[in-house]
Amino acid sequence: xxxxxxxxxxxxxxxxxxxxxxxxxxxxxxxxxxxxxxxxxxxxxxxxxxxxxxxxxxxxxxxxxxxxxxxxxxxxxxxxxxxxxxxxxxxxxxxxxxxxxxxxxxxxxxxxxxxxxxxxxxxxxxxxxxxxxxxxxxxxxxxxxxxxxxxxxxxxxxxxxxxxxxxxxxxxxxxxxxxxxxxxxxxxxxxxxxxxxxxxxxxxxxxxxxxxxxxxxxxxxxxxxxxxxxxxxxxxxxxxxxxxxxxxxxxxxxxxxxxxxxxxxxxxxxxxxxxxxxxxxxxxxxxxxxxxxxxxxxxxxxxxxxxxxxxxxxxxx
Numbered sequence: 021x022x023x024x025x026x027x028x029x030x031x032x033x034x035x036x037x038x039x040x041x042x043x044x045x046x047x048x049x050x051x052x053x054x055x056x057x058x059x060x061x062x063x064x065x066x067x068x069x070x071x072x073x074x075x076x077x078x079x080x081x082x083x084x085x086x087x088x089x090x091x092x093x094x095x096x097x098x099x100x101x102x103x104x105x106x107x108x109x110x111x112x113x114x115x116x117x118x119x120x121x122x123x124x125x126x127x128x129x130x131x132x133x134x135x136x137x138x139x140x141x142x143x144x145x146x147x148x149x150x151x152x153x154x155x156x157x158x159x160x161x162x163x164x165x166x167x168x169x170x171x172x173x174x175x176x177x178x179x180x181x182x183x184x185x186x187x188x189x190x191x192x193x194x195x196x197x198x199x200x201x202x203x204x205x206x207x208x209x210x211x212x213x214x215x216x217x218x219x220x221x222x223x224x225x226x227x228x229x230x231x232x233x234x235x236x237x238x239x240x241x242x243x244x245x246x247x248x249x250x251x252x253x254x255x256x257x258x259x260x261x262x263x264x265x266x267x268x269x270x271x272x273x274x275x276x277x278x279x280x281x282x283x284x285x286x287x288x289x290x291x292x293x294x295x296x297x298x299x300x301x302x303x304x305x306x307x308x309x310x311x312x313x314x315x316x317x318x319x320x321x322x323x324x325x326x327x328x329x330x331x332x333x334x335x336x337x
Contacts, residue, residue: 112156167192184223201292287329
């Protein structure tokens, strides 16, 4: 049915009149911001997203869950007002010394696992901080260019990790993430080559990736570490024997001098805590185990494991 001109004009007038009402219905966090060009959208999961423009032209986007809790707050082409940041963040996070490294804040995201704050430092370089939502402990930091401030590194990493041999080969760190009982590091060595490592709380290496250039000292360190881990894996394999099991459950015990059962549930848990996922079939490859998965960066990889689930090698697929 075609709407008559008079009816269409009446409907448009009703929408325009609803503008102030929409402003009145804003969540308390957004009230008083003098947002213009305001719009609201209800997502398929029930979350509500509000968009508006500040008087200085900065676009503000805010998303809330069904209970009215803030999920995401973002400023496009600008910064979040200081008063808005103060109202959105828990007091322990606002008071944390790490916040001093953010000269301005551009995005805040709440997740059950972490609270992420993105902004820029005093030099205009993009930086992210991650906090534990329950304890307000700093659990991650990332900088787009250059190196993370040493104070942030010391705040996140325990002494055992900072004293580990592999840690000393990083000339600079661009990213640190605490993931369960392990720590993911990204940075560069003295020659500028990219490096990645995953260490547990004791400083033991869970995984490592460096340049493949044979003339690079980082690659030589990688080879030495790989040889040590392979020897450890071979010794563990000789004790455990050979076996095959799907990730769905432990292998059946075998009689006599054959293999001891593998606790694939424990292996799954260990890898999940280290940030791996999307596990395929766990297979026997000689004295080792092979498993397809995605690494903490979401990249498809093939893992070589010892019988306890310790990662001996990670290769891209």
